[in-house]
Amino acid sequence: MFRFAPYVCKTLWRHRLRSLLTISGSAVAIFVMGFIHSVQQGLDRMVQGEDAQRRLIVFQENRFCPTSSRLPEDYARRIAQVPGVTDVLPIQVWTNNCRASLDVVVVHGVPATRLPEHRKLRLEQGQWDNFTQRSDAAVVGRQFAQRRRVRLGDQLTFGSMSVHVAGIFASDSAAEEDLIYCHLLFLQLAAGQSAAGLVTQLEVKVDEQTDPDTAAKQIDEQLRTGLVPTATRRKGAFQTATISDLVDLIAYSYWLSLACVGLVLSLVATTTVMSVQDRVQEHAVLQTLGVRPGRLMRLILAESTLLCLAGGAAGVGLAWLVLQWGQFSVGAEGVAITLRPSAELATAGLLVSLGLGLMAGFLPAYQASRTPLVAALRQS
Amino acid sequence: MPLIEIRNLTKRFRKGDEVITPVLELDLDIEPGEFVALMGKSGTGKSTLLNLVAGIDRPDTGSIMVAGTDLTRLSRGQLADWRAAHLGYVFQTHNLVPVLTAYENVELPLLLLPMTSRERRNRVDFALQVVGLSDRAQHFPRQLSGGQEQRVGIARAIVAHPTVVVADEPTGNLDEETSRQIQTLLQELNRQLGMTMIMVTHDAEVASIASRQLHMEHGRVATPPPTLTATV
Numbered sequence: 247m248f249r250f251a252p253y254v255c256k257t258l259w260r261h262r263l264r265s266l267l268t269i270s271g272s273a274v275a276i277f278v279m280g281f282i283h284s285v286q287q288g289l290d291r292m293v294q295g296e297d298a299q300r301r302l303i304v305f306q307e308n309r310f311c312p313t314s315s316r317l318p319e320d321y322a323r324r325i326a327q328v329p330g331v332t333d334v335l336p337i338q339v340w341t342n343n344c345r346a347s348l349d350v351v352v353v354h355g356v357p358a359t360r361l362p363e364h365r366k367l368r369l370e371q372g373q374w375d376n377f378t379q380r381s382d383a384a385v386v387g388r389q390f391a392q393r394r395r396v397r398l399g400d401q402l403t404f405g406s407m408s409v410h411v412a413g414i415f416a417s418d419s420a421a422e423e424d425l426i427y428c429h430l431l432f433l434q435l436a437a438g439q440s441a442a443g444l445v446t447q448l449e450v451k452v453d454e455q456t457d458p459d460t461a462a463k464q465i466d467e468q469l470r471t472g473l474v475p476t477a478t479r480r481k482g483a484f485q486t487a488t489i490s491d492l493v494d495l496i497a498y499s500y501w502l503s504l505a506c507v508g509l510v511l512s513l514v515a516t517t518t519v520m521s522v523q524d525r526v527q528e529h530a531v532l533q534t535l536g537v538r539p540g541r542l543m544r545l546i547l548a549e550s551t552l553l554c555l556a557g558g559a560a561g562v563g564l565a566w567l568v569l570q571w572g573q574f575s576v577g578a579e580g581v582a583i584t585l586r587p588s589a590e591l592a593t594a595g596l597l598v599s600l601g602l603g604l605m606a607g608f609l610p611a612y613q614a615s616r617t618p619l620v621a622a623l624r625q626s
Numbered sequence: 627m628p629l630i631e632i633r634n635l636t637k638r639f640r641k642g643d644e645v646i647t648p649v650l651e652l653d654l655d656i657e658p659g660e661f662v663a664l665m666g667k668s669g670t671g672k673s674t675l676l677n678l679v680a681g682i683d684r685p686d687t688g689s690i691m692v693a694g695t696d697l698t699r700l701s702r703g704q705l706a707d708w709r710a711a712h713l714g715y716v717f718q719t720h721n722l723v724p725v726l727t728a729y730e731n732v733e734l735p736l737l738l739l740p741m742t743s744r745e746r747r748n749r750v751d752f753a754l755q756v757v758g759l760s761d762r763a764q765h766f767p768r769q770l771s772g773g774q775e776q777r778v779g780i781a782r783a784i785v786a787h788p789t790v791v792v793a794d795e796p797t798g799n800l801d802e803e804t805s806r807q808i809q810t811l812l813q814e815l816n817r818q819l820g821m822t823m824i825m826v827t828h829d830a831e832v833a834s835i836a837s838r839q840l841h842m843e844h845g846r847v848a849t850p851p852p853t854l855t856a857t858v
């Protein structure tokens with residue numbers, strides 16, 4: 247089979263402009279597909295996972311943006327009385343943008359000493375002590391740090407507040423690496439006098455035997471007599487509900503990626519059909535020399551597949567570079583989906599282009615192998 | 627025993643209501659080492675007969691035995707394999723693959739046969755030497771003259787040592803001088819390498835290099851009387 251590889255490559259090279267245009271068109275489409283897929287992957291990562299399923303978020307009822315949810319901090323004590331609840335973490339959330347955005351800044355204010363037990367964070371730079379001992383200190387997720395070029399010891403300014411970067415951390419969860427943690431009290435004070443004693447949300451841990459949804463109901467029940475009514479959900483469900491508009495959009499973007507598939511298919515098929523029509527006589531000559539119809543088909547399929555794979559590889563490579571370099575996170579209302587390149591994404595992109603190449607070449611290849619030789623040779 | 631035995635061969639073409647029968651109940655034997663010229667007016671079925679013997683077209687009835695193989699019983703794939711091993715086809719014009727060099731064009735048929743790359747190289751070198759184009763091996767078809775292109779085509783047809791070489795008006799597109807060179811070459815291949823050849827031509831002078839001339843008319847072949855060959 248590979249004895250004919252030079253023939254296939256030289257044929258593609260002969261029409262290099264045509265090949266190049268087809269490859270770059272496919273590359274763009276595969277790039278867009280990769281990008282869309284990475285948003286979907288980011289969403290999946292956020293919603294699945296142990297924490298998203300087992301932890302609960304208590305939020306003010308009918309509120310969505312973190313700036314509008316205000317719960318008394320001492321709700322934590324009352325929640326702790328609900329059976330099955332093992333721990334409650336009060337969190338004040340600040341975000342630069344409540345609407346959908348590609349560059350979200352989300353700051354979580356938490357009791358500093360309790361952070362390590364609630365989040366599996368590994369400090370890559372800096373020290374925990376420096377964070378806990380300084381009231382305006384913050385630890386920054388490494389994805390955010392990379393995107394905004396933040397370094398240890400920097401002074402970071404958001405809105406009216408300014409924090410000291412005491413550490414940069416890594417986490418197994420991509421979403422965590424996009425966050426900034428600072429002291430709860432610091433963020434409460436920054437939000438103004440009226441915010442003292444109030445938090446945005448409370449994060450609840452329940453024990454293994456307790457069903458999270460049952461506990462959530464009991465918490466809302468328990469707090470119904472309080473000043474502020476609450477809505478409690480699993481963390482994953484809370485996040486999806488918060489960015490539900492975005493989730494819908496992501497669902498629609500699936501159709502966009504299908505359109506990309508169609509685009510690649512028609513592009514490569516058109517090129518292959520053209521190239522086959524140009525060479526009706528050449529293919530008849532090859533068959534006269536003894537090339538079997540099946541081999542002729544494989545030669546044409548090899549052409550279309552090479553074009554498509556080259557486009558796919560370029561698209562995947564481009565997507566990888568852009569995702570790695572841009573460290574994007576798309577989000578709204580203080581919840582962000584992080585976009586990351588992944589081996590799974592790259593493999594999927596290459597497999598899709600392989601499949602598309604075979605599909606695009608099939609019809610022209612079949613036709614070429616079925617053309618009666620004598621009639622084809624007479625076309626001169 | 628004849629190398630090629632054609633019996634009761636008929637080929638029809640249908641164009642709407644019209645039926646053309648360029649080959650009708652034809653019988654023909656060709657001995658090994660013969661050089662047969664197939665002559666006749668345009669449209670008498672010379673190419674049709676040649677393509678049937680070459681196994682690139684199928685008859686409606688009859689049989690074509692070549693060295694003991696009945697071509698009419700082979701499948702499409704088997705016919706392709708048979709052509710690779712037993713047939714050399716010299717086309718009228720421009721039938722080299724444009725993206726490949728002269729060397730690579732001649733090598734093409736060998737890629738289909740089980741052979742070491744060393745043996746392939748020896749055979750291609752030899753074939754190019756036979757047609758006198760060793761110095762043009764790395765040229766592309768567009769860098770060659772019409773006569774040189776045709777000689778590369780001939781090298782490609784003989785490189786696999788085929789059982790039979792067929793040629794359809796091999797000099798039809800060449801000027802007189804070049805045509806004569808090609809005729810000489812074909813004659814040498816037949817006389818010195820003993821290749822069995824069937825050549826279609828409507829030119830009596832070209833046909834005169836063959837060892838036997840056949841005239842095609844009304845779907846059959848006949849040996850023309852000497853006077854006729856001289857005047858056509």
Ligand SMILES: Nc1ncnc2c1ncn2[C@@H]1O[C@H](COP(=O)(O)OP(=O)(O)O)[C@@H](O)[C@H]1O
Pocket residue numbers: 620621639640641646648666667668669670671672673674675
């Ligand atoms: N594929 C075909 N379809 C229909 N008619 C054909 C086809 N091939 C040949 N013919 C007809 O068969 C007759 C013989 O053609 P051909 O063998 O090419 O003649 P020659 O080579 O002697 O000039 C012609 O009338 C031609 O029109």
Ligand SMILES: [Mg+2]
Pocket residue numbers: 672673674
């Ligand atoms: Mg003809």
